[in-house]
Amino acid sequence: MTVTQYQETHLPGILAICEAENWPSLPADSARAHAVFTAPGVTTVVALDGDQVIGFAYLQSDGHIQAHLSQMAVHRAYRRKGIGRALLEYAAPLTGAQRVDLVTDTAEDFYQSFEHRTYTGFRIYPS
Template sequence: MTITQYQKPHLPGILALCEAEDWPSLPADPVRAHAVFTAPGVTTVVALDGEQVIGFAYLQSDGHIQAHLSQLAVHTNYRRKGIGRALVEYAAPLTGAQRIDLVTDTAEDFYATFEHRTFAGYRIYPG
């Protein structure tokens, strides 16, 4: 396994992972997805098995204090092998931030394995 920063050839593999997770926003518009993954303040990293994308992490940051882990996915055949942790640990210093916040409704046990503090959170959908 190799972890590296996102490049455009990784996009189809990331979108396939999103579709497998039933996350429709990025696959709905691949051009927009590429723009999201390369936007200022964004860190996107991928885990590769050869050329196959087997995981990715997408974070947004102010570059100094705060980062937000927006999405993390690992292919079902590769889970529980340390790939998710490796993605977060590789991406974190690239953000320049001191901390990473996130919201999860499916992976509490995984994120609890990191040094952390737990807070309540909300996702707001403007008008």
């Protein structure tokens, strides 16, 4: 597995993961999805198995203090193998922020495994 920054060639793999999760917003318009992943203040990273996208994360940040994990998913066949953690550990320093906030309704146990404080969501403090 390799974790790297997003390139447009990764877009079909990311959109396939979104479709598998029943997340329609990004797959509805691939040009808009690419614009989201490359917008100012956005950090987008992918996990690859060879050339196959097996996970992605995108975060929005002010570049100094605050970042927000907007969306992250790992292909179902690759879950529980450390890929989500690898994505966050790679992406967080790229944001320039001191902390990452997020909201989840499905992955509380995963996010609790990071150093955090619980508010309405989680605040992750990357190393």
